[in-house]
Amino acid sequence: MATAARALTRLARLTPSPPSITPATTRRFALPRQAFRQSRRGYANGAAPSPRSGRTGLIAGLALAAAGGAGYYFYTNGTFPVEAGKVTSDGRQSGPFVPTKDDYQQVYNHIAKLLEEHDEYDDGSYGPVLVRLGWHASGTYDAATGTGGSNGATMRFAPEGDHGANAGLKAARDFLEPVKQHFPWITYSDLWTLAAVAAIQEMQGPIVPWRPGRADRDVGFCTPDGRLPDGSKGQDHLRAIFGRMGFDDREIVALSGAHALGRCHTDRSGFSGPWTFSPTVVTNDYYKLLLEEKWGWKKWDGPKQFEDVKTKTLMMLPTDMALTNDKKFRPHVERYAKDNDAFFGEFSAVLTKLFELGVPFQSGEDARMSFKPTVSE
Numbered sequence: 001m002a003t004a005a006r007a008l009t010r011l012a013r014l015t016p017s018p019p020s021i022t023p024a025t026t027r028r029f030a031l032p033r034q035a036f037r038q039s040r041r042g043y044a045n046g047a048a049p050s051p052r053s054g055r056t057g058l059i060a061g062l063a064l065a066a067a068g069g070a071g072y073y074f075y076t077n078g079t080f081p082v083e084a085g086k087v088t089s090d091g092r093q094s095g096p097f098v099p100t101k102d103d104y105q106q107v108y109n110h111i112a113k114l115l116e117e118h119d120e121y122d123d124g125s126y127g128p129v130l131v132r133l134g135w136h137a138s139g140t141y142d143a144a145t146g147t148g149g150s151n152g153a154t155m156r157f158a159p160e161g162d163h164g165a166n167a168g169l170k171a172a173r174d175f176l177e178p179v180k181q182h183f184p185w186i187t188y189s190d191l192w193t194l195a196a197v198a199a200i201q202e203m204q205g206p207i208v209p210w211r212p213g214r215a216d217r218d219v220g221f222c223t224p225d226g227r228l229p230d231g232s233k234g235q236d237h238l239r240a241i242f243g244r245m246g247f248d249d250r251e252i253v254a255l256s257g258a259h260a261l262g263r264c265h266t267d268r269s270g271f272s273g274p275w276t277f278s279p280t281v282v283t284n285d286y287y288k289l290l291l292e293e294k295w296g297w298k299k300w301d302g303p304k305q306f307e308d309v310k311t312k313t314l315m316m317l318p319t320d321m322a323l324t325n326d327k328k329f330r331p332h333v334e335r336y337a338k339d340n341d342a343f344f345g346e347f348s349a350v351l352t353k354l355f356e357l358g359v360p361f362q363s364g365e366d367a368r369m370s371f372k373p374t375v376s377e
């Protein structure tokens, strides 16, 4: 069955687009592996290029049929996927399928390969938007009620998928659909968080320990709008939003370092531009730039945001700038700007915590696994 599924997934893949990479020229910042395109293609729109082929529906059906012919998948309590036990032709009993670390590494490798192949997106990588998907799936958590969090993948459904904060994340969900077809035993909610981990690691970030155990839930578990942060606000808002999830000041600053990656899009959040010169590489440049550059209000008709005075190509949100203005946040910004190892260590730990919010794991923390990056550091 694995062979049939693999063949079907191969069919589902698009022919990789020809590479058109222009290396970053700045020497001050880390060189991206999937280089930042200096000649920008403008803002990605809602109809971002998808790696899925138009034949996906048919192929998905075929894949399901193939799976059905060789034993079907079901979910015990929705937490651990198992394959129905069956008797093979030579009379052996094959037990329920319980994925091992190697199986999850295969999923990781598959995502890494797609990231490599699909360099046509945005600054040359789907990595940043995958990180944002994992974060928005998890960042709805409310510790007081135990609702939201990465358990459920409820952003698949219209009420949550349509929340303003989630604009543009369809590109990330579509990117991962062929992976789900290839590995039908993994839940969407495990897949989305694993993909965020893979993206961080493949963009030369720290190893982020991760464990499986998330269940997909139905539309009834969608969270109300307004649980994710609003970039136009200040430190009180950040503390209210992240405090609700159970994060302290240090963790808020560490999490914000994810804005070394990616960019804002006018047709998604309304804001515009990248935070760093190397938006497809995990670095502590976000903190360095916050402290070292001069920032002024961008003069435009869009929402209030900052731009660097020197090049006018970088941006900061009011929430980013709040980290330097607040006397409790600022020491962490300074620490991470000086010490990339400290940032990497604390960033990794806080991401593991983020991606586990709201998950009723049946396993302990010792079940966390570290995936091997496909790129050497």
Ligand code: HEM
Pocket: 128, 129, 131, 132, 135, 168, 229, 230, 231, 232, 238, 255, 256, 258, 259, 261, 262, 263, 264, 265, 266, 268, 269, 270, 271, 317, 319
């Ligand atoms: C501190 C509060 C935060 C605010 C107000 C905020 C706000 C935003 C906004 C407005 C965008 C632009 C979306 C777009 O137009 O495409 C964005 C992008 C992004 N955010 Fe955040 N964010 C926050 C925290 C985080 C955290 C905790 C993470 C991950 C741990 C994260 C990861 C990202 C990434 C990777 C992108 C780039 C996505 C892309 O390039 O498509 N953000 N964020």
